[in-house]
Amino acid sequence: MDSSVTSRYVTESANPDGGLRTLTTRAEIPAVYGTSYGHLLLPRPVFVSEQEIGAFADDLAAIFRVLVSLPGRCFGGDLHRYGAAIGLPPELIEVMTEGATGDPLLYARADAFHDGARFRLLELNVGSELGGVDIAQLNRAFLDVPAFRAFAEANGLDHTDTMAHLVAGLRGAAGGVADADPVHPVVALIEGPGALGDHDGVFLSIQEDMRGHGIELLLGEIQELAEGADGKLALHGRPVDVVLRYFAAGQIAGDPVARAALTRLNRAHAAGRTALFTPLEGALFTSKAALGLLHRPEVRATLTEAEQDLVDRVLPHTWVLSGESGGGDSDSDSSGDTGDASYAEALAHARAHRTSLVLKPGIGYSADGVVIGRDVTEEQWQEALERTAVRDYVAQELVVPALEQVVDPQSGRTEGWVANWGVFVTPQGYGGAFCRALRPQDGAVITYANPGTRGTCVFTHPAARPEESRI
Template identity: 35%
Template sequence: MTDRVTEAYLADESLHGVMGQLDLPPHFAANYGHRLVGRPFFLEEAVAHEIAADLLDFFQLLFTLPGRFFGGSTARFAEALGLPPAEAALMSAERPPMHGRADIYRVGDRFRLLEVNAGAQLGGPDLGELSRAIHEAPVLAPFVAEHGLAYFNPIGHLLDAVGRDGTIAFVEEGGMLARFAKGFASIREACRREGVDVLLGELHELTERNGHLHLRGTKLDVVVRYFSVTQAVGKSDVLVKGHRTRLYTPFASHLYGNKSTLALLSERRDELEDDEKALVDKLLPWTRYLRDVPRDEVRARREDLIVKAAGEFAGTGIHPGWLVGDREWAELLDAVEKEPYVVQERIRPDPDVVPGDPRPWLTTWGWFLTDAGFAGMSIRSMPFEDGAVVSYAGNPLTKVSGLLVH
């Protein structure tokens, strides 16, 4: 199903050059300017909120899993997901705040869930700057007015959820701040546009004094966590001692962004209430722990399955069966059989049209969410021929765009 505003945009060739006429912030342009899709994307605002509401219900369902199936034990739940005890020890049973992005394919008038991302490693919130630039482009102004178009800014919603008062630091670890320096500069630039000047640092730079965390001598009110649970093991003392500084999000968020959680939910779908089953069926494709599916079945269904590393992110550890041959598929299954992997049913999304490019494009719609609901979108796209992993960290051919709602 093609959105009516999308049809109107594609039909008006005078608008097709808008992506080359944007007034982009300098750090955003340095990070993304070379990888813009040749068109904006459009969606009914009511649909954006409807899917966000479904996703919040879905996340809430995930939050019930420890109590429902593991006697309320976070440790037992983490063990079932294959997480090391040292990591599980950092997690509390308290429900973490909703800070996530759900990656979704559009199939006709349906939206199907690929995976959920919660807590750390949540990239792309600065893509709201691209939506803003599209919305403000002079060439698009009559079109924006005619269709009543608006945009959502994920950075603004993140700052609302974190709290704009006080001193905020975005904290990485393991040299990732330098590795993704352009991305963090763009995020910091977007925060400044919102009137908030955030600090950037790494976990090993944090110290504790009088119950507060300090970054290079500056007392912090909130740490927005980009470092992983694995990176925190062995370095948790300073975080525990600095309990007066809020950690956003807490380590328990990792439980609900792990792909094994989706496998657990899918496998135990028949034990849910009827309305919960309907929600799972609406959003989630068949997903299982790879170790629990007969090898012959996985080999035979190669063209309809994708294998994913349970705890990885940014497109790493993902292996689409339809892009390899039988022998390579069998070798992959042998190589990862004892590793924490899931296998998921292939989703066949509708192709998108990009003006001036005859190739069909594959698009991932990334719904940002807070406990308040829909918080903006990450649009990532590339031609189908360039692969099946749409992630600018995992596939350099991936491009990005902005979303306007109507």
């Protein structure tokens, strides 16, 4: 990574009177965003060249296209067989495949490390239930601080507004809905049953940011959606043009009321009465085990040389650990149902290479269930591997990230932080980014459940400083 902008920022932050060291306290952060995140801010933003992160977003889009092609390439087009191969239980597959078209929308956020040479993809979260879409509020607040604005102008800094990408997607979805205003559609953010209050600060911040983009956002839960005589759905009496989905398949499966509500929503979507952004079909490709399939020999054999190079460049080697995983289409010459053999081989590799691997649930949030091999004993590692017999897991090659240098506002000391990059990709390409960061001494798993985790926004810069590019 080009660290010249970061170096200049750190150097200028060493001056206690320059304004950069105390950026987060000088910035006037929007009220709702500040309530949710103001106490969790990293002392500075992070920087990356626009060319590098744009190229990474292009790679993410290409990875997405490969993932979406796997059911047709390797499983005879059968989404249920594909779902079983990545360890999804039948009840989740049923929910995810209802109304599936085989062509899910590209709207995703990667979690990635930068190892000092390039970005490495840890997981790809496909679908609209993504955190961080309101991060540009922080970019704008920082740019309103004179000292930072001067630094940004001197270094050609820019940022991409993720909310603008989301709003464009919502307006595009509204364009196919009868009687909807395509510029000012009625949009409802819908959570699963009983879950809206669990993240109310996050949703209120999204609502605040979206209002600034000209869209009123309603908040509700899926069982509250009512169907009118014309097939259009309403929330609390308000007809809804577009549902912004924040519920997950696991919140629907096993709940008859929620399941019936999803069927009503899918029916309204198919009829063009209320659009669903985005259908649950995308969840079939968000499992970490889906990425693991790309390293299975029988699946890799179906990839072109360019696709194999893409996987090798972007994705750390990932092994699927699930005794139920099938290898592919038994009718294809290039793949066969080798799940048991592949599972045994992957498990044997994981048992022998603890210190170079990370164990992760195939489906999971906030680093739940993640075990970093080098941070546990051999006995603890073997116990963790035993859980793969009853729950889908992957073992992934450990990526050692480069540290982000940050000046502590109080002490003036420069410390290294590990940054987990959240990089959005949409049909328009790179859709913005944010970072969550943690000092190595505060742990190894970067999640807000860890009290040492801090978050910040991302600014891009040209490959060379503006004045250097004219030489």
